[in-house]
Amino acid sequence: xxxxxxxxxxxxxxxxxxxxxxxxxxxxxxxxxxxxxxxxxxxxxxxxxxxxxxxxxxxxxxxxxxxxxxxxxxxxxxxxxxxxxxxxxxxxxxxxxxxxx
Numbered sequence: 366x367x368x369x370x371x372x373x374x375x376x377x378x379x380x381x382x383x384x385x386x387x388x389x390x391x392x393x394x395x396x397x398x399x400x401x402x403x404x405x406x407x408x409x410x411x412x413x414x415x416x417x418x419x420x421x422x423x424x425x426x427x428x429x430x431x432x433x434x435x436x437x438x439x440x441x442x443x444x445x446x447x448x449x450x451x452x453x454x455x456x457x458x459x460x461x462x463x464x465x466x
Contacts, residue, residue: 374400 366377369384376382378393406419417424 366374366387369377371377371382374396375393377384377387405422411418415421
């Protein structure tokens, strides 16, 4: 759904604009039920300073599970910044020593 942008999410299951990659993977009623139920954060308890507040519980759960893993003897870490042209993200980084600034 992030690649093909339709004005309504019901268009992915419609007769004329049907997207088989999405419509064959999940029925529309199941998608609507998941969309209705799935919610990560109470909107009344939002700190405006944290840009990732709505997905913070998921991030913390992943971090806790990663801490449970035993580290391997040899690790190699290479950091790469993915170039982005978005102007609206508040999570952008600038590193002058990287080839893709």
